Each structure stands twice: as C-alpha cells, then as structure tokens.
Amino acid sequence: MSGYFRVRYSEDFALLDTRVQKAWFAVFSIALLSYPFFANALWLDLANQVLLASIGAVALMLLTGYAGQISLGHAGLLAAGAFTTGILFKEFGASMWLTLPASAAVGAALGLIFGLPSLRLRGLYLAVSTLALHFIVTFAGGEYESRRGFSTGIVIESPLTDARHWYFVLLAAAAATLLFGLNLLRSRTGRAWRAIHGREAVAEALGINVHRAKLSAFVISSTLTAVSGCLFAYYRGFVSAEAFSLYITIQYIAMVIIGGMGSLLGAILGTVFVVLFPYVIDAATALLGIAGRLASGIFAVNYSAFGLVMILFLVFEPQGLVGLWRRMQSWFLLWPFKQRPLSR
C-alpha cells in the first residue's frame, strides 16, 4: 500500500501538504528572494508594481471572487489610502508607522459606511454605493489639493529610496496579504462568504448572518486596499487625484476576471498579466512597426485590448488563467486519458 496519509490534525491544517509541494515552495521562495539581484531597473520596477497591485487584487478577489459582491470603488479606496498618507505627511510630517495604520483605519471606516446601504438589499447594490464612494473620495482629494495649493499633486518623501529595498518590503507585504487571505478563506468567515456567493437565501437559511458576512467582506477588502494605496503613495512618492480614475478600478476588475474568479492564485496571475500587458502591447506595436502611427493613442490601444481580453475570458474561459493552468495540469496528470475516472 502506498500513498500519502494525513495522520495528525496539524497535517490536515498545513498549507503545504506534501514533500514535493514543500520543495517547490522552497525553490520558488529562493527564486523570488534572489530576483532583485539579477533583474535590471525596469524589471525590478515591474516586479514592484506587480507586488503592489497584487495586494489590491487579492483584496478585490476576496470581495468579488469569494463573497460575490462587485466593487466599483477600488480606485477610490486606493485614493483614500494614498490621500490619508499624503495629508498626514504634509500636515504633520507623520512617519510611515503612523500613516500605514491610519490608512487602514480610513479604509475600514469607508468600508463600513459605504457597505451599510448594500445590506438592506440583495444583488448589486454594493456596486452602486461604491461608485458613489469613488467620486466622493476623488472629489475630496482634489479639493484638498486645490485648497492647499498642491494643484499638481502632493509630493511625499519616501523612507525607502532603493528599488531593491522596496522589493523586499513589498514582497513581505504581498506575502502577508496572501497568507492572511488564505487563512481567512479557510475560516468560518471565508466559508460564509462562499456560501452567500453560492446562494444568499440558502446561506441565510443555514444560519449564516448574511449582513455581517457581507459587511466583513467589504470592510476587510477596503482595509487591505487602503493599505495598498498607502504603499502606492510612498512607492510613487506622489499623490494626485487624477491618478485614481475609474480606469484603475477597471484594471483591478480585469485582474480578477483574467486571473480567474474564486482563486487567490488567480488574483496573483491576473495581476502579473494586467501589469505586464501594456508593455507587451508596446512591444507588439513596435514589432509590427505601427508604433509611430499609434503613439498618440497607445492608451486607447490598451483600453480596447483590455476590454477585448476581458470579454474573451468571460465568454470562453470564465475560470480565467487559473482555469487554463488547472486544465493543463490535469492534461499532463491524466495523459494518455482525457477524463478523470468516474469513481474516485
């Protein structure tokens, strides 16, 4: 008799199961940790962008992919975190140790306030109130800018200047977010989210407090997003209301769709895809020799390509990149067969 057996509860709880998984995890961690020593400035910046965005993407995945609520205020929440940081820095010269928790608190408070209306109705009402959140937050940020005379934006001095240092900080932050998400989803809260995504009425009948689960999903998601916004402000060294347009929200939604709904791995894959996508488009237009003709409208090319890719994924591969990956995996595992045996 051969095989792998779990004989202790601790083994049942472990995130890494088998020896092969542990070995792969070690290889992967070493690769991630040694990456900044091989990458050049551009690739390091790209990696930082991916890590930064992955925090927001994981937050949105928890809300949309697991709890099944659409948020159109992701850019607004990022802006809330970034402006909290910017204002605290400008007005009080606060350090990162103060601005980070303050951003988180602002995110949580906004999540609570704007999540409340969605409790009274089922369906897509969170999308509606978060749209309001987006416009109100960016308006307030713009007002602050113009009232205080920072018409072009708020400049923030970052405690970290070296891109390599940033890489490790962001890696730690992204890893912490991922670990938090993974464990949260295995807990009672995460299971409640999945239940209300499946069917709200049934979840309620099973004794889940739907209101609390929905609100907790939105509060947790917006807190993480605001923290990501705070880090964004420090990383860019610059905060301006124009940087947080609805397009940013759509980008994050694209990450979640393209990566694959209902999978944290999907959020990460989607982030990589979305962050690298404009550069791929750039390279493609340069290769085709039409870069000069499109130079003025390169962002328009990005827009339409994004929309097209999102639609293609929604129509043909709703499971996203993760779905593709899983299908490939099972193809290799099952070869030469096509289907899993019926009895397991």
Next chain:
Amino acid sequence: MQLAVNIVVLASIYALICCGYVLIYRVSRVLSLAHGELMMLGAYGLYATASLFGGHPVLAVAAAGTLAFCVGIVVYAALMWRMTGESVLAAVLATIALGILLRGAMILVFGTQTQYPLRDLGWSNASLAVGSARISAVGLALVLATALTYGALFAFLRGTRWGIRMRAAGQNPLLAAQRGIGLHGVYALAWGLATFTGGMAGMLIACDAGLEGTLVVIGLKAFPAALVGGLDSLAGALVGSLVVSAAEVLLIHYVDPLLSDVVPFVVLLAMLAVRPWGLFGTREELDRV
C-alpha cells in the same frame, strides 16, 4: 426662472439616459455599465452620418438613430446573449469590459478632438426666450425628445404586444418563456431601445456642448437618477432625474460649481440609506430556497 429652466433641461438629459438603464434592468435584471459608452457611440454615429449625408440633416439624424438601435441589437447578439444563463455578476462584468473596449475603440477611430456634430449638420444652436429665461434650441429639443420618448415608451409597454412581452419577461422570465415568449427577442429589443434612447441623449448633448470623452461621465452621473427613482420604474426615472438635477443645479448655483460631479452620488447615498429600492421601485420579495 433661469434656474427652473436649467433644472428642466438637465432633468430631461438625465431622464433620457436613465430610461436605458431602467429598460435593461427591468427586463433582464442586468445593470448596464457600458451605457455611457454606448451613448457616446450614438453621438459619434451622428458625427459620422452628418459628414456622410452632408446637406440632408434630417436624413443624417434618422440614420444615426437607426444605427444606434442596431448597435444595441448587435451588442446583445454578440455578447450579452452569451451571458443570459450566467450569473448577474458575470453579465455586469461583461458590460464593464464592453465599456472599456468601446471607449478605446472610439478614441482609436475618432481621435480625442472635441467634435461639433451640430455644425456638421449645418444647424445653429439659437437661444430662445421663455418668459424671463433663455433656453438653447438644443435644450428645447432635449426636453421635447424626452417627453416624446417617455410618452412613446409608456404607450409601447402598456398597449403593444411586444411591450407586454417585455413586461412579462421582466416579471418572471421562466414563466414568460414557458408561455411562448422568445426571451432572446425581448432582451435584444430591450438592448436596442436602451441604446437608441441613450444614443439620442448622446447626440443631443453632443450637439449642445460638443462631443468629447466627458460624455461618459454624464452617462454615469445619470445612473443615480435611475436609482433614486427606482431601478425598475420608468416613472421613477423621470421623478429621480428631476430630484437629482434640482439638487445639482441648486447646489452649483448657491454653493460651489465644482460640486457638479459629486452631487448626484451624494443624493444616491442618501437615497440608499433611507429607501434603497427607490421612490417608485418595487421592493424585492423574499427569496425562496
């Protein structure tokens, strides 16, 4: 007096845009977040036909209207049709994707310059006197178009065969389908009508203020009006537009012009807190397991 005229014109803009949101939501329970872009596409349709049928402005307007209706049908047949069986979440995300695709495509095709379709049509935007206030000719056209559209829609939904089918499909799709109503036809018609009315709003706004990217934001700002009135009620959309536009015009006039982008959303939030199903919307019933 001038304020009242401004409110009525703005309300008719919002109302004309809103009925697209309401039609699609009422019939298929999908929130179309691509409505702003579809509206802009309608306006660009007018811009294109205006140069195509130079010298025949009436023909150009009619062609643009037909085009907008067809675009709606095509959107349903090409994309939303596939989302019919999927969850509402997927359908709404698909409309977001469609919106960004259309926005990019429009910039690529038509550029980012501000266009003036009214000038291309060879008409001028005269200023007319109403009592002590003034209203632009296009503004008057907007009010008339909105009144006409709502009248026609009420008659259509109450009296005609297709209108009754649409209401039935909105009330209970399964039952409607079993009674022999082709849901795809009804949904396609809803999308066509929504895009037609939205496109008409887009054309008129473009005639008044020029055709540029901010049109999409106007489309989004009309959304609170639909919700304040109740997302599944046409009469509500009319009242909601009046409420939102009154709040917007008065606050702009008495407080701060910069508030214009935020006011509709503040009204929306207040409404969501007090009566989230809207003034005239039907309150959702309890779900059955």
